[in-house]
Amino acid sequence: MSKIEIKNVYKIFGDQPSKVLPMVQDGATKEEILEKTGHTVGLDNVSLSxxxxxxxxxxxxxxxxxxxxxxxxxxxxxxxxxxxxxxxxxxxxxxxxxxxxxxxxxMSMVFQRFGLFPHKTVIENVGYGLEVQGQKPEERNKTAMEKIEAVGLTGFEHQYPNQLSGGMQQRVGLARALATNxxxxxxxxxxxxxxxxxxxxxxxxxxxxxxxxxxxxxxxxxxxxxxxxxxxxxxxxxxxxxxxxxxxxxxxxxxxxxxxxxxxxxxNRAKVIKAKIIMTPANSSNGVDKSNLVKVQEDQFLDEFLPQVVCSNSNCEVVDKEGNVKGYITQKELSKALTKEHMADATKPKK
Amino acid sequence: MEKYKKFIKPFAYSSIFIFFIIISYRSAKPRYKPDHFTDIFKDFSWLGNWPKWLDFPLMQPLNAGFDWLIVKYGLFFEGINNFLLGLYTSMKDSIVGLPWPIVIALVIFITYFASGRKTNTTIMVAFCTFFLGFLSPRYWDKCIMTTCIVIIGMLLCIVVGIPIGIAMARNKKVRNALLPILDLMQTIPSFCYLIPGILLFGLGAVPAIIAIFVYAVPPLIRLTDLGIRLVDKEVIEASEAFGASKKQTLWGVQIPLALPNIMQGINQCTMMSLAMVVIASMIGTRGIGDEVLLGLQQLNVGMATEAGIAIVLLAIIFDRITQSYGEKIQERTQVKKKI
Amino acid sequence: MKFLRNLILSFVFAGAMSLTTTSANAQCKVHLGDFDWDSANIHTAIAGYIIEKGYGCKVEATKGSTTPIMAALFDQQIDIITEVWRDNLVQLIEDNVAKGTIVELGVNTPSSTQGFYVDKPTADKYGLKHVNDMKSEKIAKLFADPEAPGKGRMTSCISGWTCYTINLVKHKVYGLDKYYTNFDPGSGGALDAAIAGGFKKGKPVFSYYWTPTGLMGKVDLVKLEEPKYDQACWDKMTKVVEDIKANGPDVYKPTCACEYVNMSLTKAASTKFASNAANKPIIDFIKKYSIPTADVNKSLAFYMDESGGDMEATAKNFLSSNSMWESWVPSDVASKVKASL
Structure with missing residues (x-):
């Protein structure tokens, strides 16, 4: 069972959404609906898990x-x-x-414009989820302090949100979301x-x-x-x-x-493709030159080790977290990976 | 069916209109009407001057309704009267009983803490208070009476107005129903409720308090409603998303954040109360307004102006106290956009 | 196009309207001055009706408060005023008569009374006839002043009016001040409302009041007896009153006090109007015009309760239910008026 399941969800904004629903279900586009009925289609048959x-x-x-x-x-x-x-x-x-x-x-939530309570201090903001649950101040402040520490805001707990920079404010938002665990x-x-x-x-x-x-x-x-x-x-x-x-x-x-x-x-493909995706698996790597290898993690993105590999003109040895060799990447494969055609080939079997 | 739907409303409205005209015709005195109603379609002279039969009979039912109110709910109004009067007299007597330097000290104390220990404001308010008596010793007690009426009127406004403002902000239907009533309260000439107020409550302080309520509560309701609706939607969503109940959101987030606006409303409410309590001197409400009225009635411009200055001083005192308290709150809750 | 059509239509309509309005070819025009209290309105309506229907003149009435209307009369802008509270304006009127700007036309309402009144039910129940009957704590309690514990309240005159100070002095002289507050109702409307409200709720009423007024025709008030009017006594009291008005209540000195003198309400016309020979019939009529207080009160009650606020109907009612007016005018005028009723 999936954690969250969304099935055939429609959302129509307006006075009489249920009347407009059949039209949307019949496949009318957002623009048509707006023109004909003044309703806005928010979601049109969305399903995902x-x-x-x-x-x-x-x-x-x-x-x-x-x-x-x-x-x-x-x-x-x-x-x-x-x-x-x-x-x-x-x-x-x-x-x-x-x-x-x-x-x-x-569940907890983090907001685009942070959604912090301007009349509460950082620690009160972080503890808000616990406060509405009815936790005592000492208890919730303890948890809140842990989370403030986790997001690196120690020392700011008694400031008000408007005294912090945007990045710091969102850390408060994140800490608040984490606090309810x-x-x-x-x-x-x-x-x-x-x-x-x-x-x-x-x-x-x-x-x-x-x-x-x-x-x-x-x-x-x-x-x-x-x-x-x-x-x-x-x-x-x-x-x-x-x-x-x-x-x-x-x-x-x-x-x-x-x-x-x-x-x-x-x-930028190099930023998206991980080593394990383009490597030649260890068991079929007979033709690979293993004399001059750079060790990379399987979950590393290409751009993280690309300069090193190119400069040292070497091939890559891909390992997992425990250090087991999973496969190899040659220079040739690496350069191919950064062009579209190769990508299509390489990932086809996975589909 | 759908096709005819758009005709229903115009049809309903026009039938009500015709019904009104028939009522006005039927209720008109025979001497104002043509002998037979068909005559109005033959003789068009009634199109010249507004015909006397075309007169919606609103006055008699209103009078009857008002009499019924007095007879049926006399005790109820008596109860309100006694309650407000008791509040007023006990408050007035206790302050009038104090030596004047203590009253000034009390005002200084209140101002100092309400304004967040602002010395300038406090000194100014203290001077204004001193000048009330300094202008004329007989103003002192009258200003206290006026102040007591304003404070009680304001408390009534706050107790009733803020919950209504909150209800309006939370429910569109309530808002739609109340907005026209608020408009009515703000536009109806004050004598329209001052004089009936005497019939219900007698002469004196109570009709003034009621008049203050009618006159000064709309801005408080409006600003409370506005303040709550202006609270950042994302902040409310945040509160809800963390599982706050409606009550928790209201008390923990909406009201604290709407407080600057609510305080602004209370400030406006005070100023309008003061204006009304001066007008209310015309219905026998004692206070500093008497002096203005007396000055005007005797064409004693100096006297009226002197009393007018006392009212301005009183207004400054009220304004500075409520305003500075509002500012103090605002400083704390202001959302500065600093991204 | 649509706009043009509307424009034409509205012109046609306006033309049709102007035809329907009666083009009364009035030879004479009379401008009456009216005040903002109802007894004056009654006289203006009755006199105006007779002038219009009986003499065939066009009547215009302007309503306002005392100062501007009197000023307009002196300025010859207003022709006739049918109810002048002469005793309140003695100096002003005498000056203008001397200057020749106005002509006095005699008494309208012979006796207008002022005094202390109690509602009839309470007066009967407790046998209240004289101001001295009021001097008891038991009686004072009936009229309790909620803002002055232990005292009764007499709703008095408005503090800007001289009668407020007169009442103040009378209270002291009569010894009423120990039991009652001399309560300023703030305005005439508020005084009326306080009395009317008391009757509506069936509560005891103790108030300064006067006649003729519309309210007097509606409620049953009993006038309390006071020491009989005496010129010397009144003059002595007036000195104290004037002193208090100028210097405040602290300068009160024991004095004599007596009832209010009955005032006569008079009529006046501008010299310009009165000296025009063409207006003589109307001046003669106004000179004879006089209605007793009781009848004015009756008409005022009719106006308030039955006419639905229609002054013209009230005037017609007076003219059809009384015959006293027929002696004010020549018989041909009287019959013209009768025919129009």
């Missing part, structure tokens, strides 16, 4: 419905039709009380409002945290590089429709339509 422990990135331009989608998971928005289930529970079946319990213990974390364009350097820092911090915590993360972004870097799976939304779901490699090499194609055109 998210597995436990993975980072699922939902990507699309603004207005594509990605923020609407994420709000269905904790039911900040009710679907017009369809089912959203978390750990097998249909969220629409929850009554008021159960919904509150569900939000308190099952929920399995699922919803991140709505969490890093979009930050400048590129800080964004990259935060992404790294998230990857590091995730490698430890193994939470189920639903991450919304409009930035392809970010989604490729963070996502185990990526779903691409356009005009409320889910146009493609797949691994980063899937998306890059087999774009489902022109829309996705346009997105992936300018992607």
């Amino acid at each position: 998210i597995e436990e422990g993975e980072t699922f990135v939902c990507m699309g331009l603004s207005g594509s419905g990605k923020s609407t989608l994420i709000r269905h998971i904790n039911r900040l928005i009710d679907p017009t039709s369809g089912v959203v289930s978390v750990e097998g529970t249909n969220v629409m079946d929850l009554d008021k009380k159960k919904l509150i319990e569900f939000r308190r213990h099952k 929920t399995d699922i974390m919803l991140m709505d364009e969490a890093f979009s409002a930050l400048d590129p350097l800080i964004r990259s820092d935060m992404q790294k911090q998230l990857i590091d945290l995730q490698s430890e915590l193994k939470k189920t993360i639903v991450f919304i972004t409009h930035d392809l590089d970010e989604s490729l870097r963070l996502g185990d799976h990526i779903g691409i939304l356009n005009g409320g429709r889910l146009v493609q779901v797949g691994t980063p490699i899937d998306i890059i090499m087999n774009p489902a339509d022109d829309y996705v194609e346009k997105f992936v055109k300018d992607v």
Whole structure:
């Protein structure tokens, strides 16, 4: 069973969504609906499943419905039709009380513009999820301090949010989401409002945290590089429709339509492809020159070891975390990998 | 069916309109009407001057309704009257009973802490307070009476207005229903409720308190509603996403963040209360407004102006205290965009 | 196109309208001055009706408060005023008569009274007839002043008016001040409302009041007896009153006090209007015009309760239910008026 299951979800904004629903189900486009009925289609027959422990990135331009989608998971928005289930529970079946319990213990959320409480200090903000659960101040401050430490904000706990920089504020947002220790974390364009350097820092911090915590993360972004870097799976939304779901490699090499194609055109492949994807497995590596090897981790992206390999004019030995040799990459393969044709060949069998 | 739907509303409205005209015709005195109603379609002279039969009979039912209110709910109004009056007299008597330097000290104390220990504000307010009595010793007690009425009127506004403002912000239907009533309260001439107020509550402080309520509560309700609706949507979502109940969101997030606006509303409310309590001197409410009225009635411009200055000083005192308290809160909660 | 059509239509309509309005070819025009209290309105309506229907003149009435309307009369802009509170304006009127700007036309309402009144049910129940009957704590309790514990309240005059100070002095002289507050209601409307509210709720009423007023025709108030009016006594009291008005209540000195003198409400016309020979019939009529207080009160009650706020209907009601007016005008005028009723 998947952790989160979304089945045939439609969301229509307007006065009489249920009346417009059949039209949408019959395949009318977003523009047609808006012109004819004045209703806005938020989501149009979206189905996907998210597995436990993975980072699922939902990507699309603004207005594509990605923020609407994420709000269905904790039911900040009710679907017009369809089912959203978390750990097998249909969220629409929850009554008021159960919904509150569900939000308190099952998932937490990080917001684009941080959503911090300006009248509360950092430590109060971080402890908010615990406060609404009714935890005592000493108890929740202890947990909050741990999380503040985890995101590297020690010393700022008694400041107010408006005294912090954007990056620091979002760390507070992240710490607040971590404090309730929920399995699922919803991140709505969490890093979009930050400048590129800080964004990259935060992404790294998230990857590091995730490698430890193994939470189920639903991450919304409009930035392809970010989604490729963070996502185990990526779903691409356009005009409320889910146009493609797949691994980063899937998306890059087999774009489902022109829309996705346009997105992936300018992607820096070296930043997306991991060593294990293009390596020749150890058991079929007879022809490889093993005299001059650079050791790389199987999960490393190409751009992380590319300069070293090219400068030393050597081949790569790919190892896993325990140091076992998994395969090899030759210089030739490496250069091929950075062109599209090769990619298509190399990944075809996986499809 | 769908096709005819758009005709329903115009049809309903026009039938109500015709019904009104028939009522007005039927209720008109025979001497104002043509002998037979068909005459109005033969003789069109009634198109010249507004005909006397075309007069919606609103006055009699209103009078009857008002009389019924007095008779039926006399005790109820008596209860309100006694409660507010008791509050007023005990408050007034206890402050009037204090030696004046203690009253000034009290004002200084309140201002100092309400303004967050701002010395300038405190000194200014202290001077204004001193000048009330300094202008004319007989103003001192009258200003205390006025202050007591304003404070009680304001408390009434706060107790009733803020919850209504919150209800409005949370429910669109409530807002749609209340907005026209607020408009009515703000535009209806004050004498329209001052005089009936006497019939219900008698002369004196209570009709003034009621008038203050009618006149000054709309801005407080509006600003409370606005303040709560202006709270960043994402902040509310954040609160909900972490499983806060409606109540927790309201008390923990919405109200604290709307507080600067609510304080602004209270400040406005105070200023309008003061304006009304001066007008209320015309219905026998004692206070500093008397002096203005007396000055005007005797065409004693100096007297009216002197009392007018006392009212301005009183307004400054109220304004500085409520305003500086609002500013103090605002400093804490202000969201500076620093990304 | 549509705009043009509307424009033409509106012109046609306006033309049709102008035809329907009666083009009364009035030879004479009378401008009446009216005040913002209802007894004056009644006289203006009745006199205006007779002038219009009986003499065939066009009547215009301008309503306002005392100062501007009197000023307009002195300025010859207003022709006739049918109710002048002469005793309140003695100096002003005498000056203008001397200057020759106005002509006095005699008494309208012979006796307008002022005094202390108690509602009839309470007066009967406790046998209250004289101001001295009020001097008891038991009686004072009936009229309890909620803002002055232990005292009763007499709703008094408005503090800007002289009668407020007169009442203040009377209270002291009569010894009422120990039991009652001399309560300033703030405005005439508030005083009326306080009395009306008391009757509506069936509560005891103790108030300064005067006639003729519309309210007097509706409620049953009993006037309390006071020491009989005496010029010397009144003059002595007036000195104290003037002193208090100028220097505050602390300068009160024991004095004599007596009831209010009955005032006569008079009529006046501008010299310009009165000296025009063509207006003589109207001046003669106004000179004779006089209605007793009781009848004015009755008409005011009719105006308030039955006419639905229609002054013209009230005037017609007066003219059809009384015959006193027939002696004010020549018989041909009287019959013209009768025919129009």
